[in-house]
Amino acid sequence: MSNAKSLEELEQKQDFIRRHIGPSPAQVSDMLSALEVSSVQELIDQTVPASIRLEQPLTVGQSRTEVETLSYLKSVASKNKVFKSYIGQGYHPTNVPHVILRNVLENPGWYTAYTPYQPEIAQGRLESLLNFQTMTLDLTGLDLASASLLDESTAAAEAMGLAKRVSKAKKANAFFIADDVHTQTIDVVTTRAEQFGFEIIVGKAEDAVNHDIFGALFQYPTTSGEVVDITDLIAGVQSKKAIACVAADIMSLLLLKAPGKLGADVVLGSAQRFGVPMGYGGPHAAFFATRDAYKRSLPGRIIGVSKDRLGNDALRMAMQTREQHIRRDKANSNICTAQVLLANMAAFYAVYHGPQGLKTIAQRIHRFADILASGLKAKGIALKHSTWFDTLTVVSDNKDHVIARAIAKGVNFATNHEGEYSISVSETTTRADVAELFDIILGEGHGLSVDAIAADVEANGSESIPASLVRDDEVLTHPNFNSYHSETDMLRYIKRLESKDLSLNHSMISLGSCTMKLNATAEMIPITWPEFANLHPFCPLDQAEGYQIMIGELHDWLVNITGYDAVSLQPNSGAQGEYAGLIAIRKYHESRGDAHRNVCLIPSSAHGTNPASAQMASMKIVVVNCDKNGNVDMADLKAKAEEVSENLSCIMITYPSTHGVYEETIREICDIIHEHGGQVYMDGANMNAQVGVTSPGFIGSDVSHLNLHKTFCIPHGGGGPGVGPIGVKSHLAPFMPNHSVINVPGTNIGNGAVSAAPYGSAAILPISWAYITMMGSEGLKQATEMAIVNANYLTHELSKHFPILYRGRNNRVAHECIVDLRPLKEQSGITEMDVAKRLQDYGFHSPTMSFPVAGTLMIEPTESESKGEIDRFIEAMVSIKGEIEKVISGEWSIENNPLVFAPHTQGDVLGNEWDRAYDRFYAAFPVPAVAKNKFWPTVTRIDDVYGDRNLVCSCPAVETYRD
Numbered sequence: 001m002s003n004a005k006s007l008e009e010l011e012q013k014q015d016f017i018r019r020h021i022g023p024s025p026a027q028v029s030d031m032l033s034a035l036e037v038s039s040v041q042e043l044i045d046q047t048v049p050a051s052i053r054l055e056q057p058l059t060v061g062q063s064r065t066e067v068e069t070l071s072y073l074k075s076v077a078s079k080n081k082v083f084k085s086y087i088g089q090g091y092h093p094t095n096v097p098h099v100i101l102r103n104v105l106e107n108p109g110w111y112t113a114y115t116p117y118q119p120e121i122a123q124g125r126l127e128s129l130l131n132f133q134t135m136t137l138d139l140t141g142l143d144l145a146s147a148s149l150l151d152e153s154t155a156a157a158e159a160m161g162l163a164k165r166v167s168k169a170k171k172a173n174a175f176f177i178a179d180d181v182h183t184q185t186i187d188v189v190t191t192r193a194e195q196f197g198f199e200i201i202v203g204k205a206e207d208a209v210n211h212d213i214f215g216a217l218f219q220y221p222t223t224s225g226e227v228v229d230i231t232d233l234i235a236g237v238q239s240k241k242a243i244a245c246v247a248a249d250i251m252s253l254l255l256l257k258a259p260g261k262l263g264a265d266v267v268l269g270s271a272q273r274f275g276v277p278m279g280y281g282g283p284h285a286a287f288f289a290t291r292d293a294y295k296r297s298l299p300g301r302i303i304g305v306s307k308d309r310l311g312n313d314a315l316r317m318a319m320q321t322r323e324q325h326i327r328r329d330k331a332n333s334n335i336c337t338a339q340v341l342l343a344n345m346a347a348f349y350a351v352y353h354g355p356q357g358l359k360t361i362a363q364r365i366h367r368f369a370d371i372l373a374s375g376l377k378a379k380g381i382a383l384k385h386s387t388w389f390d391t392l393t394v395v396s397d398n399k400d401h402v403i404a405r406a407i408a409k410g411v412n413f414a415t416n417h418e419g420e421y422s423i424s425v426s427e428t429t430t431r432a433d434v435a436e437l438f439d440i441i442l443g444e445g446h447g448l449s450v451d452a453i454a455a456d457v458e459a460n461g462s463e464s465i466p467a468s469l470v471r472d473d474e475v476l477t478h479p480n481f482n483s484y485h486s487e488t489d490m491l492r493y494i495k496r497l498e499s500k501d502l503s504l505n506h507s508m509i510s511l512g513s514c515t516m517k518l519n520a521t522a523e524m525i526p527i528t529w530p531e532f533a534n535l536h537p538f539c540p541l542d543q544a545e546g547y548q549i550m551i552g553e554l555h556d557w558l559v560n561i562t563g564y565d566a567v568s569l570q571p572n573s574g575a576q577g578e579y580a581g582l583i584a585i586r587k588y589h590e591s592r593g594d595a596h597r598n599v600c601l602i603p604s605s606a607h608g609t610n611p612a613s614a615q616m617a618s619m620k621i622v623v624v625n626c627d628k629n630g631n632v633d634m635a636d637l638k639a640k641a642e643e644v645s646e647n648l649s650c651i652m653i654t655y656p657s658t659h660g661v662y663e664e665t666i667r668e669i670c671d672i673i674h675e676h677g678g679q680v681y682m683d684g685a686n687m688n689a690q691v692g693v694t695s696p697g698f699i700g701s702d703v704s705h706l707n708l709h710k711t712f713c714i715p716h717g718g719g720g721p722g723v724g725p726i727g728v729k730s731h732l733a734p735f736m737p738n739h740s741v742i743n744v745p746g747t748n749i750g751n752g753a754v755s756a757a758p759y760g761s762a763a764i765l766p767i768s769w770a771y772i773t774m775m776g777s778e779g780l781k782q783a784t785e786m787a788i789v790n791a792n793y794l795t796h797e798l799s800k801h802f803p804i805l806y807r808g809r810n811n812r813v814a815h816e817c818i819v820d821l822r823p824l825k826e827q828s829g830i831t832e833m834d835v836a837k838r839l840q841d842y843g844f845h846s847p848t849m850s851f852p853v854a855g856t857l858m859i860e861p862t863e864s865e866s867k868g869e870i871d872r873f874i875e876a877m878v879s880i881k882g883e884i885e886k887v888i889s890g891e892w893s894i895e896n897n898p899l900v901f902a903p904h905t906q907g908d909v910l911g912n913e914w915d916r917a918y919d920r921f922y923a924a925f926p927v928p929a930v931a932k933n934k935f936w937p938t939v940t941r942i943d944d945v946y947g948d949r950n951l952v953c954s955c956p957a958v959e960t961y962r963d
């Protein structure tokens, strides 16, 4: 009896594992036969070098069912105390419109998409991002905006970087930060400056002009809530040929004059309070805008308008040549994954409410601040400032009493400045809340009536916004912000955009290095639970016990999985993790009197973020060659390590290599670097080929970032969010990021922050937590093994038709492979781009194109794809090969074939003209399988050059819709 029960239980436990892993047991055995091995084990033995195989299984526990996992996590989450937050400081409660909550945030059509590298099948999110940019431009009063940065504080650090690049004050090496900028922003910008070797001066805003600076940062309104006319401050900074940057509150900009109109060169801030939950710190999108003149210096991605082959408007990422994929250490920033999903939410919030709705929300917030101020002043309470938008700072000699009363009522104020506390009202504040605030601050029996004060404020108006700063121009006049205010219209607009985009809910996205695996629904459920979604990142720790437990467990599991000793969850993307890891290395060397060690060795095959991050840590980059098999050229490595020995800081190496093989020499590489006193930074983007089988710590590396949005199931969101935690060996642990508002245990007190929030994008950590819980030690290892089986099966089948560029031992690959299209291109003139676009007609997103080798496709199927789906992809590739052969044989000319005309839209195929060498049906339905699941690209091939020559980065004017 008890046996039968435990068997039943066992089957249930296996439930999630077998759902996460795509191939059925029968499919696995078919693939193994194709590979001529008798077991998964045999394949792994052939593939993974014995010297790096883990001797011990993981200890993250046994897999748990979806139901068990969510019920346990709910009990953990319920330990969080969701207080009413008036903390402000860049994070505010917001009402997420339900139509956006369900149809965007909780919708795989939106959250499983990748960065829009294939714009013809991404016009939906590109339009939404263009809305985000247009909204940014209107509200900031500037010329050019990017499609989201990681958070307000890192955006401020990017502004400093931009200021240094474009300022004509070439001799200046100092950046000024007004002392009333948000504390966490001062922290993050200071960290960045320290790495760049810039001096930071923090002082009274009026003092900026008295320093030799290349730029300055002001907060508008200030962190304590004052609304100051910064026109003269900006002019003063500019009189020194320095760049004036302003961090602004997005909601206040509905009522306040745009900083761009006051003269600012850069305006940035968080779009969180536009309908994105606080989530204990993130993820949220930052907005960033600057002058047109600085467009080549703008950090992050920009969406631009171009034309497709038929002359229709079509959107795509503009000026890609500024970014790390191309410019590497000369890129404007290391940002790769950004915050697309959250930028889309904020943009939709603006679309849904429209200019009038937003203004009403902002006015209501401001009115409540006025009412609160008026009541307090009537009772003789001293306010620090005479102007405000939403935040009042009370100068208080009974602060402790007030805070105790607030806590007792489940209310948080901002308390981190001595002798004062601040109250920020928000969209969620009600009249009853204001009455409660009076009770807290004044004690009960104060006799104030909110209704009476409200009537009074309404009758007499208020001067809390200086007349010179009252906004008088129209914003968000574009039809996109004035058309979808009923829920029906909004629902359809969201759906219309969604259906233009190919996401994981349509077909596999085999982007090598990006690990587009299953983002299970059960993993996604917790992120919108109020217990996780509605916590302010600076709330007292004892209110975040649930978060601390969940984060603590995730931390310990990641320590176990990586073979390191400690993990920091603060970095909010892989590239930010690289940066945090390099800072740890630098500080470690400095702590040993080795500050001169500044050379970073990077193999030529490295991801562009590696050199871009090394440059941010002021390291000197020396490139190490790869040999003809794609491995690090050991002779070259030894010679270069020898050459720079005294000054060697570290190597940055990806494992398995970006060429998709387990290099046999990896331990030797670690030893060589260590012998020369250097540290090993292992880029962990390829952890999907390591988990449970080997680990960076076990191999001998010192520090790695992980991409939780790759290996650990956080969805890519169409280009973010992500989480890029770093794992380190114990000697580096003291040098991991800290935070100046909320201390992060386990690291040195003085360490700066790399993200605005102490735990970065905490709200999405439950996804990775749930994945690990449901897979357990055994399931995680199985996932890695199946990723290797799938990749080798795909490689084996494709190798019958295409050369595979690199292979490892026994002719095997790791979890991805590179198909070399160059020989076919030489024979036919058909490019890798043509193949990528033609794949769209077959219903697939192209694999990674031309990284790490130009003219190739890098394919990573992941463990989540079934053999059926992989076979469909192979069928498409083989069919495309046949098409190329027809070009080679002359049956089709190079000008007239389905590859160069790909992708085909409905309009193209059904149009009145048809002068192609192939028929219409074949254009759209080249193999029978397509008919069952046809995906129509909505524009034909996009002209990138045209778009960059005629740069338009906001919603096209209404006239273009008319013609």
Ligand SMILES: *Cc1c(COP(=O)(O)O)cnc(C)c1O
Binding pocket: 335, 336, 337, 513, 514, 573, 574, 575, 576, 607, 609, 610, 654, 658, 683, 685, 686, 707, 722, 724
């Ligand atoms: C994805 C990736 C990165 C960068 O990660 P982001 O989260 O996009 O910043 C770095 N290195 C490699 C090898 C990657 O694949």
